[in-house]
Amino acid sequence: MAAARNQAAKGPSERPIVAGIVRQHAEQAAFLWAQRDTLMLADPPDLAAISGVDRRLETNLDGLRIAGPTAWPFVAAAYEDFPEKGELFLYAWMAIEQSDSRRLAEAVELGRQSQDDARGLIGALAWHKPRAIAAEVRNWIGAPDAFKRFLGVSACLGHGVDPKEMLSRLVRDPDARVRAVSLRLAGQLRRTDLANELRTALEDGQEQPRFWAAWALTELGSGDLAGAELRRVAVGGGPDAITALRAAIKAAPEKDARAWMGGLLKSPETAPLAVRGAGMLGDRTVLHWLIHQMRTPAFAPAAGAALLELFPEAREAEGLFTLDPTELGQAFEDRFGDFAVKVPVAANVKAWSDSRFPGPRSGAP
Structure with missing residues (x-):
């Protein structure tokens, strides 16, 4: 990525740009998405503040849309300088925006190496409209690569899209992370046809699938089966404690x-x-x-x-x-x-x- 710094202020399309402004758009977009993600994790989130950040973020993304491919040196340099969730969001968002399969493949590998479950990459998938990512998601969700299946089902979760019969396989996926997101999606979609699979998942050997199976059963109106697991997670004080508390209260x-x-x-x-x-x-x-x-x-x-x-x-x-x-x-x-x-x-x-x-x-x- 270091070579990106030395590229001229014209990219392959020879579109003239003002380098300083495009750099600022890239840096601000990465910062604002990271800020948005952090605000969403607050308890409870300030939706009015998040809405204001969204407007500012979209303004900066518009600047990058206008710059087109000539913005890539600045996007790549931002990630090189600070390889965190906001910069990963920016890298993946730009790859999808430009329909650049090579860059998107790079973003996938960057996400695979991240320490936070590729939050920035998943955020970019959620930010784009479903039609912009549909082809990739269809390929990922049935891929032999567990991380790509995780990305595919996470994209479905972000957009509330039902993968239909595929979901019955994904809730039993060999990978615990895929199972967890799939079980959560089953609850979000109110997939009552998967109730037996959700009950079975209450005995999963991994905590995350067990928790999301319990949460999903509550969404389906079967909280009486899930209450013990939800209360255990709530009292445990981990990152899902508040979500578990809310579900435990709803379940009883x-x-x-x-x-x-x-x-x-x-x-x-x-x-x-x-x-x-x-x-x-x-x-x-x-x-x-x-x-x-x-x-x-x-x-x-x-x-x-x-x-x-x-x-x-x-x-x-x-x-x-x-x-x-x-x-x-x-x-x-x-x-x-x-x-x-x-x-x-x-x-x-x-x-x-x-x-x-x-x-x-x-x-x-």
């Missing part, structure tokens, strides 16, 4: 879900999970109880996330959150140190609440 009758969370509240290790779950019940009367939890450093981030889920309008109010927990006292400083953790300011949230929702206060959920 409300009375049972509240009783389970009441049990979680009794242990310091699991109490923050119960505080977070309070925001998933849809009961706004727990607001004052949440404010009380915000005064405890161990519970504050979960209480803040629950607040934003129940009251999205709180994002627009100034002063309800701080990125400097040390402002809130020694107990917060002892727990968070110098880390920039977004936590609610209980006193400010209380004032905001009292001015908008006067009335009786509720106890614990």
